[in-house]
Amino acid sequence: MVAAMRLGEDDAHAVSIAADIAERTGRSVRRASVYMTLQRLEEKGFLSTALGESRPERGGKPRRLVTPTRAGLAAVRTTMAGILAMTRGVKI
Amino acid sequence: MSAPRWATSLIRRLATHDPAEADVLVGDLEEAHQARVDRHNPVMAIALTTLEALDIAFMLVRRRLRARAPRVPSFSWLDVKVGLRMLVRYPVLTLVGTGSLALAIALGASAFAFITLMLWPRLPLPDGDRIVVVGFHDDVSNQPESRVVADFVRWRDGTGTLTDFAAGRSQGRNLTMGDGLIEPVVVAEVTPSAFPMTRVSPIVGRVLNDADAAVAAPPVMLLGEHLWRERFDAASGIVGRNLMLGDIPTTVIGIMPEGYRFPSNYEIWQPLKLDAMAAPRTGAPIRMFARLRPGVTSAQANAELAVLSGEAAVDWPATHAHLKAALGPVASSLVRDPAERMALASLNGAACLLVLLVSGNVALLMFARAATRESEIVVRAALGASRARLIAQFVAEALVLNALAAAVGLWLAQRTIEWGVMTFARVAMDGELLPFWVTPSLPPISIAYGVGLALLATTTTGVLPAMKMTRGVSSRLRQTSAGGGGLKFGGVWTLLIVGQIALTVYTPSMVFVLRRDMRLEANERIGVPAEQILTARLGIGNGMTRAQFEAAIDRVRDDMAAAPGTAGVTIADKLPLMWNGYYRVLVDDGGAAPPNPDHGNAYPINTAAVDAGFFSAFDAPPLAGRLLTSADYIGVPHTVVVNQSFVDRVLGGRNPIGRRIRYVRAGNDGQRPPDATVQPWLEIVGVVRDLAMVSPTSPNGGGVYLPLHLDGLGGAGALNSVMIAARVSGEMIIATNVLRSITGNADETLRLSDVQPLSRVRANGVQTLSYIARLFSILSGSALVLALSGIYAVMSFAVSRRTREIGIRVALGSRPSRLVFTILWRPLMQMAMGIAVGGALTFLWADDLGLSAAFLAVTAGYLLVMIFVCLLACIAPARRAMRVDPIAALRND
Numbered sequence: 001m002v003a004a005m006r007l008g009e010d011d012a013h014a015v016s017i018a019a020d021i022a023e024r025t026g027r028s029v030r031r032a033s034v035y036m037t038l039q040r041l042e043e044k045g046f047l048s049t050a051l052g053e054s055r056p057e058r059g060g061k062p063r064r065l066v067t068p069t070r071a072g073l074a075a076v077r078t079t080m081a082g083i084l085a086m087t088r089g090v091k092i
Numbered sequence: 093m094s095a096p097r098w099a100t101s102l103i104r105r106l107a108t109h110d111p112a113e114a115d116v117l118v119g120d121l122e123e124a125h126q127a128r129v130d131r132h133n134p135v136m137a138i139a140l141t142t143l144e145a146l147d148i149a150f151m152l153v154r155r156r157l158r159a160r161a162p163r164v165p166s167f168s169w170l171d172v173k174v175g176l177r178m179l180v181r182y183p184v185l186t187l188v189g190t191g192s193l194a195l196a197i198a199l200g201a202s203a204f205a206f207i208t209l210m211l212w213p214r215l216p217l218p219d220g221d222r223i224v225v226v227g228f229h230d231d232v233s234n235q236p237e238s239r240v241v242a243d244f245v246r247w248r249d250g251t252g253t254l255t256d257f258a259a260g261r262s263q264g265r266n267l268t269m270g271d272g273l274i275e276p277v278v279v280a281e282v283t284p285s286a287f288p289m290t291r292v293s294p295i296v297g298r299v300l301n302d303a304d305a306a307v308a309a310p311p312v313m314l315l316g317e318h319l320w321r322e323r324f325d326a327a328s329g330i331v332g333r334n335l336m337l338g339d340i341p342t343t344v345i346g347i348m349p350e351g352y353r354f355p356s357n358y359e360i361w362q363p364l365k366l367d368a369m370a371a372p373r374t375g376a377p378i379r380m381f382a383r384l385r386p387g388v389t390s391a392q393a394n395a396e397l398a399v400l401s402g403e404a405a406v407d408w409p410a411t412h413a414h415l416k417a418a419l420g421p422v423a424s425s426l427v428r429d430p431a432e433r434m435a436l437a438s439l440n441g442a443a444c445l446l447v448l449l450v451s452g453n454v455a456l457l458m459f460a461r462a463a464t465r466e467s468e469i470v471v472r473a474a475l476g477a478s479r480a481r482l483i484a485q486f487v488a489e490a491l492v493l494n495a496l497a498a499a500v501g502l503w504l505a506q507r508t509i510e511w512g513v514m515t516f517a518r519v520a521m522d523g524e525l526l527p528f529w530v531t532p533s534l535p536p537i538s539i540a541y542g543v544g545l546a547l548l549a550t551t552t553t554g555v556l557p558a559m560k561m562t563r564g565v566s567s568r569l570r571q572t573s574a575g576g577g578g579l580k581f582g583g584v585w586t587l588l589i590v591g592q593i594a595l596t597v598y599t600p601s602m603v604f605v606l607r608r609d610m611r612l613e614a615n616e617r618i619g620v621p622a623e624q625i626l627t628a629r630l631g632i633g634n635g636m637t638r639a640q641f642e643a644a645i646d647r648v649r650d651d652m653a654a655a656p657g658t659a660g661v662t663i664a665d666k667l668p669l670m671w672n673g674y675y676r677v678l679v680d681d682g683g684a685a686p687p688n689p690d691h692g693n694a695y696p697i698n699t700a701a702v703d704a705g706f707f708s709a710f711d712a713p714p715l716a717g718r719l720l721t722s723a724d725y726i727g728v729p730h731t732v733v734v735n736q737s738f739v740d741r742v743l744g745g746r747n748p749i750g751r752r753i754r755y756v757r758a759g760n761d762g763q764r765p766p767d768a769t770v771q772p773w774l775e776i777v778g779v780v781r782d783l784a785m786v787s788p789t790s791p792n793g794g795g796v797y798l799p800l801h802l803d804g805l806g807g808a809g810a811l812n813s814v815m816i817a818a819r820v821s822g823e824m825i826i827a828t829n830v831l832r833s834i835t836g837n838a839d840e841t842l843r844l845s846d847v848q849p850l851s852r853v854r855a856n857g858v859q860t861l862s863y864i865a866r867l868f869s870i871l872s873g874s875a876l877v878l879a880l881s882g883i884y885a886v887m888s889f890a891v892s893r894r895t896r897e898i899g900i901r902v903a904l905g906s907r908p909s910r911l912v913f914t915i916l917w918r919p920l921m922q923m924a925m926g927i928a929v930g931g932a933l934t935f936l937w938a939d940d941l942g943l944s945a946a947f948l949a950v951t952a953g954y955l956l957v958m959i960f961v962c963l964l965a966c967i968a969p970a971r972r973a974m975r976v977d978p979i980a981a982l983r984n985d
Contacts, residue, residue, distance in 0.1 A: 013120070014120050015120045015123050015124050015127075019127075030144075030147055031120065031124065031144060031147070031148065032144075032147045032148050032150065032151035035117075035148070035151055036151060036155075039155075051112060051116070055119070055123075057122070057123055057126050058119035058120070058122045058123045059094060059095075059118065059119060059122040060119075061115045061116065061118055061119025061122065062112075062115060062116060062119060063116065063119060063120070063123075064113075064116040
């Protein structure tokens, strides 16, 4: 969700999200896992998806762009607030 | 440089359900591959892309499997609305389906309620499960002990696990009712603590208190609501009035609420005046009750009682060394034999099977209805409805139907349980009040059971047709028109229809037999007007000695014989038209009929023990020999009188006088015949006409009359009750009152019950047979309706499935008769098979029961009616088939 928010609605799709996670966390992530996660988030209403334009580097195939929904943004905010509240004052 | 072609092909092949999704996945693979080519060498890029493609392919396979896995269907209000609309749109199915399921659910729920009441009764009192009986048992004599007044006094203030101790016993009394009649009643003498223990308050007046239980206290009593309403017209001023209980004026102090008959079936309560100084194991026999303290289990209370028993044994070693106390339930089951309990409990399985059978039938109808909506299903699938969603809709429709059936069925079950309990009370308990925990209402657990049966039926009527209808829906979607997917009724449906028709053919024979038995029972005559003979049972009362009982019986007989309008009085252990037991005898020189090896070469007969006035009371002079005289009543019986059936069936018409018989098996009721091992043969001294000794529906070989001995002389035990019969010439009600009065005067503790004209003796049996016959009629009718609707469903289905074929045949010039035969072939075969099986069963059974030619003729006529009705069910679909327009039928092609 956070990767999708950072990449923005024009660039957030499975390949870029997987690359962003790998770059920022230093940990590679299987794209199949990204597909499954995005599908579940969409089923829960946290994300919406739409087909983008065809691009030559993709062999003329479109991308499925993902956009966080309001519910998704609220869920991220709640989760972040929870983590901050739980970690406040804790030396990590 | 592109990603490997086989990798993109693999992904495309696995993502066929969504071409756009396949494009996205392949595009992602290409994009990632390009990035790898830029970052690594081409070989490494191909290797990594290959691994990734395999990973994505695996993910797609998992997704597919997840999509195919059955899901719990979710319902919406729209599904329910569609279900309601379907009920209105298909009224015949609604009527037949709801009616059949309601009947099955009613039978299942009421059977469950009845079985629960009989096997696992519960006290209908506040926290009734916590009330227990404290029973005592002597380990040495292996006998229960009820002389426990000293133990009650010792424990009545409570123990560590038990509280609210109470004691009680029953006493027979005669009560002068509101209409002036004196009737025998059983009084519960209880300690005043019984009322706080049961936590029930009176509706009028007050309960007993300690002052009432004082030795010198004036006599008081509480009445039950039923007795107050039925015999005192619910008189408001009854509290404070004195009623004659026996010969003692007793003040009514209160009325207990309806349904309260603690500890069993009592309607009058008096204080139990205990002797607090009674020595151990002396005094009046009592039952001890208590309530478990909160949080205490029966096991803990039993453990404490074991310790307390041990302490009592130390304190009273002479009487309590082997006496052990233990808890027991107040509400005990009326059915105690383990085999009978098992048999009764297994009826639940039969009820479930019935529901499954009926719901299978309704599923057949639902399937036929669904078949007519195949196009709708295919279109919905085309619009994106998943299989689970389609199934959910079918289940919702079935749920609506079954909910309606459950509501009707539970209402019917309530009526059935009321009838069942009342019939049981009348037939099994001779009209006596049942224990108060046997209530004629459907308990919550039975309602839950009925709802469970409805859900079971929903599974069958909803899921099965839905699974069958939605199987291969996508392949049907690809075809040019709906209906080419090969839907058809399988062998199971055929078997179901054949079984139903067979059952429909078979059940009327049972109804016929029951009705014939009913007529025989109702019409049996004894040679004198049975409605002019007053009968009653006289029983030994509490505290009566044998001498008092016999003296009271003699006095009642003499006083009744001397009463005006009485032509003859007799005392016997069994009367004509009653069940006269099942006995077996040997004949000294053998009988005429071939002896039955199953009976040990003996002859089955009936037996009654009668006094010397029996035959004159029933106007039965000797046909041969003589009647029993006073000399025959001296000492051990050695003579008998037989009836004409005995002469005809056992002796083959030979002269019976002087022949001898010996009992080898005795019945359980009444006076036992002389024991064959120690007694001589019994000589036949006379013959009388048949006096309806046993039900005409199960005739034994004949009847034998023994001299009556109240003390059981020559038999195994003394009689505790006998029947009295009096021929009266006036009004029966006057004679009834005379008998009640005479009984009360003879001995106030003598118990009088079952007072009725002899013509009423068989009424209960006849009424029960009538109920059973009616039940079979309903079942038979239901089976017929279901079978016909099944045939109709098959026909409608066949016509709707073969519309195109019919159109082509008509277009090609097929003859109408040929066409009709082609369509009717399958249901006709099912009908023929069902009738053949049912007919064969009926005729085989007819032979066993010796049914008459008239019955067989009636059955043959019924079979013809069945065939006609089945053909009737075929007419509408056949006419529809004949009207198929070839052009319209072929338009889809």
